[in-house]
Amino acid sequence: MSSAKKLDYKNTSLNGTILVPGDKSISHRSVMFGAIAQGKTTVEGFLLGEDCLSTIDCFRKLGVEIKVEGTNVTIESKGIDEWVEPKEILYTGNSGTTTRLMLGILSGTTLHTILTGDASIGKRPMRRVADPLRLMGAKIAGRENGQYTPLAIQGSKLQAIDYTMPVASAQVKSAILLAGLRAEGTTVIREKEVSRDHTERMLKQFGATIDVEGGVISFEGGQQLQATHVNVPGDISSAAFFLVAGAIVPNSDITMKNVGVNPTRSGIIEVLEKMGANLSVVIEDENAAEPTATINIRTSDLKAATIEGDIIPRLIDEIPVIALLATQADGTTVIRNAEELKVKETDRITAVVNELQKLGANIEATDDGMIIHGPSRLHGGNLQSYGDHRIGMMAAVAALIASSPIEIDDADCISVSYPTFFEHVEELLKNS
Ligand code: S3P
Numbered sequence: 001m002s003s004a005k006k007l008d009y010k011n012t013s014l015n016g017t018i019l020v021p022g023d024k025s026i027s028h029r030s031v032m033f034g035a036i037a038q039g040k041t042t043v044e045g046f047l048l049g050e051d052c053l054s055t056i057d058c059f060r061k062l063g064v065e066i067k068v069e070g071t072n073v074t075i076e077s078k079g080i081d082e083w084v085e086p087k088e089i090l091y092t093g094n095s096g097t098t099t100r101l102m103l104g105i106l107s108g109t110t111l112h113t114i115l116t117g118d119a120s121i122g123k124r125p126m127r128r129v130a131d132p133l134r135l136m137g138a139k140i141a142g143r144e145n146g147q148y149t150p151l152a153i154q155g156s157k158l159q160a161i162d163y164t165m166p167v168a169s170a171q172v173k174s175a176i177l178l179a180g181l182r183a184e185g186t187t188v189i190r191e192k193e194v195s196r197d198h199t200e201r202m203l204k205q206f207g208a209t210i211d212v213e214g215g216v217i218s219f220e221g222g223q224q225l226q227a228t229h230v231n232v233p234g235d236i237s238s239a240a241f242f243l244v245a246g247a248i249v250p251n252s253d254i255t256m257k258n259v260g261v262n263p264t265r266s267g268i269i270e271v272l273e274k275m276g277a278n279l280s281v282v283i284e285d286e287n288a289a290e291p292t293a294t295i296n297i298r299t300s301d302l303k304a305a306t307i308e309g310d311i312i313p314r315l316i317d318e319i320p321v322i323a324l325l326a327t328q329a330d331g332t333t334v335i336r337n338a339e340e341l342k343v344k345e346t347d348r349i350t351a352v353v354n355e356l357q358k359l360g361a362n363i364e365a366t367d368d369g370m371i372i373h374g375p376s377r378l379h380g381g382n383l384q385s386y387g388d389h390r391i392g393m394m395a396a397v398a399a400l401i402a403s404s405p406i407e408i409d410d411a412d413c414i415s416v417s418y419p420t421f422f423e424h425v426e427e428l429l430k431n432s
Pocket of ligand 1: 168171
């Protein structure tokens, strides 16, 4: 399964325009919401990454009809009350979003289901979701009292809760909201730091009423979702790799169209601006359910920055590639309050620090982040992806500036979120 990939880019520039694939978070939700609603939901710009295909696979096992034609997906559902009890285990692959959001959705059905995923999923904490769901009356069993997959869910009647989020996590928030859809009463969620709000936006798009004010979300149970059309913008977390590449690879000039710039996701743009990147962001459609922009980035000198506090949830998935960016910036970059990195697809603090050190970067791990002294000239080496798509892509972008080749042990994992990543690299290199 693991496939080593040798990258020898010889410091050529990246030039041209690309369309990054659809947003992973929004693609997952489009299928979930379409499956809950009765009728035909159409999705445009769907991400054909392995994670989102896992979501489709789970819903097919629940009896929902889903057609995939290129990046257009059609979901025809008789509605959540008509789903069938699956004979098979629902396999969520490498996808934390699928596992956690499904847990919330399935808790309020009448079905018995079992969720399990790959080795990485088997190590990721699930009680952050199971505990609030149990407060709502959910019946969930699993290893270490529901902390780890496989998880068995016996659907039951749910009661709304008033819940203060202990961590900034859109997966936890979304699982509670999706359970809240089926619960009796008004679910209230209080967020100290705002996490991505795609679920709240999509609930409105599917005709539900949800109130969000000053970090407090109120959502009345028993609402019916209306099937609709969903336009998935390009994923800013995928664009991030080319934003960083454009900033650090000499003589580059990259344009990306239709990039989702939801403010709860666009922390990387603020960081690039703060570090002195040569960047332009032109909003395409401000009034869409999810705003989009055309982003252009050109190579420039960079300065270090401190990245901390409430911006962290707005760029959590971009930190591996931001760390690489910081190795090319003048001064000391400090990333703190990012302990959530330890419970992603792999421990991303350890993975980023280990792998960038192998290339000669001056980087050290802290309890809740990392400290990077730049700039440093990176050399090549053999890097591990830890089976984590974002570590794999960070390594590939490093190869674009390294003085000698980089070999990545398992680069296939990149297809979890960006199956056309290397095609886009080649396309941009062609124009140099
Ligand atoms: C996601 C939320 C984030 C993010 C993940 C996708 C989502 O996780 O890291 O890649 O789609 O809701 P947390 O909510 O656990 O921080």
